[in-house]
Amino acid sequence: MSDRITRTAHRHVDVDGVRVFYRESLPDRADAPVLLLLHGFPSASHQFRRLIDVLGSHYRLIAPDLPGFGHTETPDDFAFSFDRLAEVTDGFVQRLGLDRFVMYVFDYGAPTGFRLAERHPEWIAGLVVQNGNAYEEGLSELARSMLTQHPDNPDAENTLRDLLTLATTRGQYETGVAEPELIAPDGWILDQYFLDKPERQQAQLALLFDYHSNIERYDRWQAWLRKHTPPTLITWGSNDPFFPEPGGRAYLRxxxxxxxxxxxxxxxxxxxxxxxxxxLIADFLDRTWR
Incomplete structure (x- = not known):
C-alpha cells in the first residue's frame, strides 16, 4: 500500500444508451495493476470509496455503478436482468479499453462478474471474492426465501418490497457486526436515497425476481473456476445473514x-x-499481477 493521497476521477461513459457512472483512481504508475470493483445490493460504487482512497495511488481501481444503482442512468425501456447487467459491464470494460484485470466480486457483483468471466476468461487475471456467492451452501434460509420468489405468487412483490426499506438497508450494514459504532450511517442513507426513487423500485424488483437465474448457473461457474483456476483471494464476513460463511469455504472445493x-x-x-x-488485496495484487 501507499501513503500517497489518492486522486479519484468521477466519470460517465455511454454503453448502448446506458450512461454508466464510474469512479477511477489515478495511480502514480501508468502500468499499475487494474482492479475492477463490482458492487452489490443495495449499494453502488460509493461502497468502495474508502478502499479506493487507501489503494488507489498505487493501483488502478475502477468501480462502475451497475444499471439500476447509484448514478448510472438507463433508458425507460431498459429490461433489468442479470444478463443485461453483465452485457452493460462487458460494454463498459471494452469502452475503457481494458483487456486484463483482477476482478472484485461482491453480492450482485458476483453473478455479474461471473457472467463476464464466462464471456472473456482471458480478461481475468485473478479474483477477489467478498461475500459474493456461487454455491448452494452459501445461501441462508433467509436468502432462499427472498431470492427464489416467483412473480406469479400474489404475495411475492410485497415480500420483496420489504428488502427495499430503510430498516432492511440499515440492517444489511449492521447485522452480524461486532462493533456497530464502526459503521458510518452514510452508506445506508445514500443507498436508500436511490432505492426510494420510483423507477428504481421497479428495477430492483425485476432483479430480485431474476435472481433464480444466478442459482441456476452455479454449476457453470464452478466448472469455470475448475477449468481456469484463477488466483483467488476470499475475504468473507462470516455473520452475513444472506451469504453465510459456508459460501466462502465452498470455493476451496x-x-x-x-x-x-x-x-x-x-x-x-x-x-x-x-x-x-x-x-490483503494489495499483497494479492502485487503477487498476482504479471
Missing part, C-alpha cells in the same frame, strides 16, 4: 489454492474491516 480469510462481521465487510482487508 474448486480452487484449493485460494486464500481464505474470514472476518467477524456481516455483509459489508469493508465497512469495519478495511484496515485488515486492504493490505
Amino acid at each position: 474448486d480452487l484449493p489454492d485460494a486464500e481464505l480469510h474470514l472476518f467477524d462481521t456481516g455483509h459489508f465487510a469493508l465497512e469495519d474491516h478495511l484496515s485488515q482487508i486492504a493490505p
Whole structure:
C-alpha cells in the first residue's frame, strides 16, 4: 500500500444508451495493476470509496455503478436482468479499453462478474471474492426465501418490497457486526436515497425476481473456476445473514489454492474491516499481477 493521497476521477461513459457512472483512481504508475470493483445490493460504487482512497495511488481501481444503482442512468425501456447487467459491464470494460484485470466480486457483483468471466476468461487475471456467492451452501434460509420468489405468487412483490426499506438497508450494514459504532450511517442513507426513487423500485424488483437465474448457473461457474483456476483471494464476513460463511469455504472445493480469510462481521465487510482487508488485496495484487 501507499501513503500517497489518492486522486479519484468521477466519470460517465455511454454503453448502448446506458450512461454508466464510474469512479477511477489515478495511480502514480501508468502500468499499475487494474482492479475492477463490482458492487452489490443495495449499494453502488460509493461502497468502495474508502478502499479506493487507501489503494488507489498505487493501483488502478475502477468501480462502475451497475444499471439500476447509484448514478448510472438507463433508458425507460431498459429490461433489468442479470444478463443485461453483465452485457452493460462487458460494454463498459471494452469502452475503457481494458483487456486484463483482477476482478472484485461482491453480492450482485458476483453473478455479474461471473457472467463476464464466462464471456472473456482471458480478461481475468485473478479474483477477489467478498461475500459474493456461487454455491448452494452459501445461501441462508433467509436468502432462499427472498431470492427464489416467483412473480406469479400474489404475495411475492410485497415480500420483496420489504428488502427495499430503510430498516432492511440499515440492517444489511449492521447485522452480524461486532462493533456497530464502526459503521458510518452514510452508506445506508445514500443507498436508500436511490432505492426510494420510483423507477428504481421497479428495477430492483425485476432483479430480485431474476435472481433464480444466478442459482441456476452455479454449476457453470464452478466448472469455470475448475477449468481456469484463477488466483483467488476470499475475504468473507462470516455473520452475513444472506451469504453465510459456508459460501466462502465452498470455493476451496474448486480452487484449493485460494486464500481464505474470514472476518467477524456481516455483509459489508469493508465497512469495519478495511484496515485488515486492504493490505490483503494489495499483497494479492502485487503477487498476482504479471
